[in-house]
Amino acid sequence: MNYRFSNKLANLAPSAIREILKATSDPSVISLAAGNPAPDAFPIEELRRHMADIMETEPITALQYGISEGYAPLRSAVADDLRERLHVGGEEDDVLIVSGATQGIALLTQALCNEGDVVLCEEPTFVGSLNAFRAFGAKPVGVPMEDDGISIEALRAACEAHPNAKILYLIPNFQNPTGITTSLEKRKAALALCREYGLVLLEDNPYGDLRFAGEDIPAIKTMDTDGTVLYCGSFSKVLAPGIRVGYLCGNRALLAKLTVGKQTQDVHTNGLAQMAAYRFLTGGNYHAHLKSLPEIYRRKYRVMRDAIEAYFPKAAKTTEPEGGLFVWCTLPDRVDSAAFCKEAAEHKVAVVPGAAFLSDPNGTSHAFRMNFSTPTDDAIREGCRILGALLHEKL
Ligand SMILES: Cc1ncc(COP(=O)(O)O)c(C=O)c1O
Structure with missing residues (x-):
């Protein structure tokens, strides 16, 4: 054939x-x-225990179709965790559970980009995201990395050069592949440029909890006042990547659109995995x-x-x-x-x-x-x- x-x-x-x-x-x-x-x-033992208990006590919830937005107790536990630990999430924001950050990145591209629209990103950047952008017809355009994050001067030039840019994609903590962390000044400057040029800033933070030196720097989402930033998190690096559970935190209207997109991809994220993530998050050992x-x-x-x-x-x-x-x-x-x-x-x-x-x-x-x-x-x-x-x- x-x-x-x-x-x-x-x-x-x-x-x-x-x-x-x-x-x-x-x-x-x-x-x-x-x-x-x-x-x-x-945390193999704990996950095994949670999954066995779910199948014992709530098998139908785990096995039945669920809602696309995600298992409600997990959504609210994630929202609480983001607010309490990272100060992420405001009045206008909501949480959407996704099947790994990879899906979150794909959903935003699907929702915003027409064929040929540009996604500005750090150069180099995570290959899975580059492929997600391309798979939905968007064109990734790299902006050089410096020792403290994306070059702001080059970013401004790229915003000028690409009026059809819709998204700025950043991995501010311990970036894949460089390991570089974006400074506070550059986080602020990148957000200001996104506001000026009308780009959504996709803040991908799968590694934030894996800091082993230095001081935490506030997430860009903490500085967001108008829905410019979509924050993307994942349980892949803190729990296990095989469960395929991640989440987005962003403006409610934006997430409603992404939810429609999710319905065309997988209807909802795996129920058993979401319920296990919820129990893990709230079971007492998470911190x-x-x-x-x-x-x-x-x-x-x-x-x-x-x-x-x-x-x-x-x-x-x-x-x-x-x-x-x-x-x-x-x-x-x-x-x-x-x-x-x-x-x-x-x-x-x-x-x-x-x-x-x-x-x-x-x-x-x-x-x-x-x-x-x-x-x-x-x-x-x-x-x-x-x-x-x-x-x-x-x-
Ligand atoms: C920067 C970045 N974003 C997203 C992902 C994918 O994460 P997930 O397993 O949640 O899809 C990875 C995986 O390596 C990554 O490095």
Whole structure:
């Protein structure tokens, strides 16, 4: 059969990450390529208990169709948690439960973007979001990252250059892939520009609870007074990504439109998973669990940082994240990271080439992403040793 695929998906490259991950199915390959949370952070016992109890006491609620907005007790528990811990959510705001942040990002694009409309984003940025933008016909346009977040000067220029820009997409905490945190000044400046140019600011914050150094910076949503910001959160990194539960907090009228979109995608998020997330959130251990996470990530990061210091040449510049899952390594301009990552894979270490995170799928990058949350300590050390030896050969 000659499948005549739609233009929307024809433009989606089978991502470089997927290609790299193919190599990682070989057990002899050390993978620093994943974007997974640390498996020892999953509260397995507690989830097992909650799910068993739900199936014992409320099976019909879990198994019956639910409403698209989400399981009502979870919606209000999420709203309370956002308000109490992050000061996120105002009078005009509501919460929509989504099947992972990925769906939230797709729903906003679906709701706002016509074919060819522009989504401004950090360059580099999370490849899953780039693909969500493209899948709904939007065109991602990258705005360069600096050490303290998106370049505000370049953002203003991009707003001027693209009158059909509808969304600014930011990952302000421990960004994927760079690990960079956006400063308070830049959060304010980005919000002001969105107001001036009529863009919705999509604040994607899946890693906010994984801070292991430095001080919390207020979410952009806390500064929102007119519905400009749509805040996107997820249980993927604090509970488990496999349950596929995330949430949006934003203006009620905007969310009503996204809810219609959700009805065309999956009707509602998995009922059992929502109910388990609710019990987890309100069951008494939630805050203690959140407090336990930074230590796990701090320790893993330390292992990678020590290995970088020991093995990498100084010409390879690495970011020093204050949380999250990733370190970003930038090589001198003469080194193409795609070729470097290919060679690293031949030496049995997988990292993700920077080009995978660019808004232009044919762009080139001199950087690559390393993950420290999933591999074992020994794998981090050995992976960095092998990468370091290769880097010394190149630089
Ligand atoms: C920045 C960012 N946003 C969203 C997601 C997807 O999260 P979810 O599992 O909630 O769909 C990820 C996953 O790695 C991510 O890095």
